[in-house]
Structures are given as C-alpha cells and as structure tokens.
Amino acid sequence: KLFISLPQNFQALSGSCVIIKCRFEIEEKHDINLVPESAATGLWLKDGDKTNEHLVFHSTDHKSNHFNGKITGNLLEKNCTTVFYNVSSKHTGRYYFRIESGGLKYVYTVNTSTINTLPPNPQCSCTLRCSAETLCSSPPPTLTWSSTPRIPLSESSRLEELISDLNFTATHRQHRVTFTCTITYQLQDENKTAQDNITLHVQYSPKNTSVSVLPSSSVLEGRSVTLTCSSDANPAVLNYTWSREGEGQMEQLQTGHTLTFDRIDLKHRGWYHCTAQNQHGTQNSSVMLDIQCEYLLLYISAHDICFTKCIYIYIYIYIQWHAKVWEPLAESVKL
Structure with missing residues (x-):
C-alpha cells in the first residue's frame, strides 16, 4: 500500500539546518520501477501538491530548487530522509513528498510535514549567585566578583543576607571563562579572605x-x-x-x-x-x-615575450612548414 512516515510538526532554528526523517511504501506492482536503472528521483512540494506550482526541491534537477538541500536517504531502499540547509522564514510551511522512478509517479498527500522556523537566540541573560555565612565582624564582610579573562562585571549585593548576584549576557565569548567570588573579612588588624569559582561552558x-x-x-x-x-x-x-x-x-x-x-x-x-x-x-x-595558465618564456630579438603553450606549438609548426617550403627552392638555386 501507499504510505509515508515523517514527522508531522517540528521547529527549526533560523540559520541552521533541518533534517526530515522520511520513509515511504509503494504498491508491490511498482517495485519493478524502484531499481537503479530507473534513476529514482525525490521531490519536495511546499504548501500544495501540484508539482508545476509548488516544487521547491528536486534531488537531481538542481536548477529547479528554491531551497539548498540534499536527500541523504537511499530512495531505492524507500528512505527519503532529507536535509535542508540555511533555514529561514521562507521554509515555514507544509511539505509534500513526491517519488518518481520509471513508471512510478506519486505525491503523498495523506501525511505531510510542517516546518516552523524560530529566530536565532545567540545569547541569553544569566545570573551567578554567590552567598556566604555571616560572622560577628565589624565592619561587615564584602563579596566581590572577578573573572579570568577579565571582563566588565555588573553585580548587585544584599549585604544583610550576604548574597551577591552577577548578571551578564552569555555569548560564545564567555565560553571557558572562570568567575571567582571572594569574601573578605576584616578581623582586627588583618583581612581574611575565602573564595570559590565556577567555569562557564557556553554552547x-x-x-x-x-x-x-x-x-x-x-x-x-x-x-x-x-x-x-x-x-x-x-x-x-x-x-x-x-x-x-x-x-x-x-x-x-x-x-x-x-x-x-x-x-x-x-x-x-x-x-x-x-x-x-x-x-x-x-x-x-x-x-x-x-x-x-602554465606558460613558457621565449627570448626573441633580445625581447622577452611570454607565450602560452598553444602559441608556442603554433610557432613551432609554422617554422617547420616554412623550412620544408624553402628546402626545394634552395636546391633549384644551387642547380
């Protein structure tokens, strides 16, 4: 029987790629068409099942493609898994798969797949919280943040609870950055410190x-x-x-x-x-x-002239031909 298996709905991040896992079945009488000699072709139609109106991807005729992609599955094994690259808002819509191989030409309209694209989110807001036990010290202890490598820090403190929050936007620049929180106590004539750190791993x-x-x-x-x-x-x-x-x-x-x-x-x-x-x-x-282009350098009449190989061969043939023409003339003059 005719059947296709593919995800009904999924989301793709704008600027990334999307993989449509896809398998199909055909009637047994069409199995003879699904052979290497038939050059099986996979097509994707968007927001409609009319090939001449809704075609956006053709596995062999790339001039017809509106989207950059590739069928990674083996169509002869009824695997139509496809990847679309550089997804954007224009990819949002409902997709229909069509198989063409020999006398087999069929669009699967019962099961379709809908792609929804999301805007990229290259950064996020993060908060690191540092807390410490309070001691009966006067003046009260302080909490400070530092990072390696050094980056500007924006922090807020609540001394009554001895909590310090570090707020920042995490991007790829913060990957493997180590943040250190230091507490400083003033005890009599000297300062006592303790610290803890955390290293970020940003994807x-x-x-x-x-x-x-x-x-x-x-x-x-x-x-x-x-x-x-x-x-x-x-x-x-x-x-x-x-x-x-x-x-x-x-x-x-x-x-x-x-x-x-x-x-x-x-x-x-x-x-x-x-x-x-x-x-x-x-x-x-x-x-x-x-x-x-590879070239040869010839020296003629003390002038440097650069010829390509083809010109060099032409000159050689020209000289040989003239040599043969002048040879009988020279013999007649000698007589």
Whole structure:
C-alpha cells in the first residue's frame, strides 16, 4: 500500500539546518520501477501538491530548487530522509513528498510535514549567585566578583543576607571563562579572605569560520591545491560541507574539513564555499580560486615575450612548414 512516515510538526532554528526523517511504501506492482536503472528521483512540494506550482526541491534537477538541500536517504531502499540547509522564514510551511522512478509517479498527500522556523537566540541573560555565612565582624564582610579573562562585571549585593548576584549576557565569548567570588573579612588588624569559582561552558553555533588555501589561492594549473576549513563551535563542528558556485547554481562537492585537488585545472577556477555546522546552527566562509595558465618564456630579438603553450606549438609548426617550403627552392638555386 501507499504510505509515508515523517514527522508531522517540528521547529527549526533560523540559520541552521533541518533534517526530515522520511520513509515511504509503494504498491508491490511498482517495485519493478524502484531499481537503479530507473534513476529514482525525490521531490519536495511546499504548501500544495501540484508539482508545476509548488516544487521547491528536486534531488537531481538542481536548477529547479528554491531551497539548498540534499536527500541523504537511499530512495531505492524507500528512505527519503532529507536535509535542508540555511533555514529561514521562507521554509515555514507544509511539505509534500513526491517519488518518481520509471513508471512510478506519486505525491503523498495523506501525511505531510510542517516546518516552523524560530529566530536565532545567540545569547541569553544569566545570573551567578554567590552567598556566604555571616560572622560577628565589624565592619561587615564584602563579596566581590572577578573573572579570568577579565571582563566588565555588573553585580548587585544584599549585604544583610550576604548574597551577591552577577548578571551578564552569555555569548560564545564567555565560553571557558572562570568567575571567582571572594569574601573578605576584616578581623582586627588583618583581612581574611575565602573564595570559590565556577567555569562557564557556553554552547554556540559556529563562529569565526574561515578557509585557508595551500600553497595559495592563486596557483598554476597542474599543481596540487588543498582548501582547509576551520571554525570555532561548541559542541564542535559536526561536519564541513563544500560547494562551488557556478552558473548561478551551488554545486555540492563533498564533506570534510579539507578539499584537495591533486592536479588543478582551469575548469576549477571559481568561488568555493565551506559551511560549518553543529546542532545550534551554521556559518559559511568563501574563497576564490584563481588558476593561472602554465606558460613558457621565449627570448626573441633580445625581447622577452611570454607565450602560452598553444602559441608556442603554433610557432613551432609554422617554422617547420616554412623550412620544408624553402628546402626545394634552395636546391633549384644551387642547380
């Protein structure tokens, strides 16, 4: 029977990715269509089941895509699990899955999936509270806050209860920062202190994502080139995804923090994008690869002239041809 299993409702954080776990069933008579030779194709329709009006994602015809994504499941195994990248408010809506393979063409309309996007929340308000026992001392003890590394602190105290609250906004900059609360007692002619500390562990989406190129982003054809993507995230980056910009479309290349060309060619010239992703979001970084044509340097009449290989070959053929033309003329003059 025809059936599809997928989540009915879920929320996605704007700027991150969303994974739709999806499996489908078909009538037995259509099993013969679900074979490698049929080139199974998965489509996602949004807010309607008409392909020509509501298509937003096509697994093989990327020019039809309104959303950047990928079907990670194996359609031949009836797994239609899909990931959409860089989720935004335009992704909000109801989604229908369509399978096409040979003579099988069907839109699943009974079960649909609704995506709701949420604005990102890169920071939150936090309060650290420090408390201590009071002693019969005069003047009363004091509580002070400090941090490593040093950051501006805003604190409020209630001396009657010997409580001090530290209020701040937690961002990725506070990750692994140690806050210390110190109590100071004035006893006779000396001060006595005691302290306690806490180290924050802040989770955040990828930050400071960058792409480096070795040996250089401008390189001669035929050389080896490696692109490396790095990013700061907590939890650590789950995966790096590489894509290339060409003819107005984004071509997905591979995953992994490096992208290597053993022998680079002029066709590899263009913009390359790396997307770093963890469970809290994504961040992109780009680099332009400029491939230089390999050339030979010739010295003619004491002037330096730079020719490409093809020009050099043309000159060589031209000289050889003229040599053959002049050879019989020279023989006739000799006679």
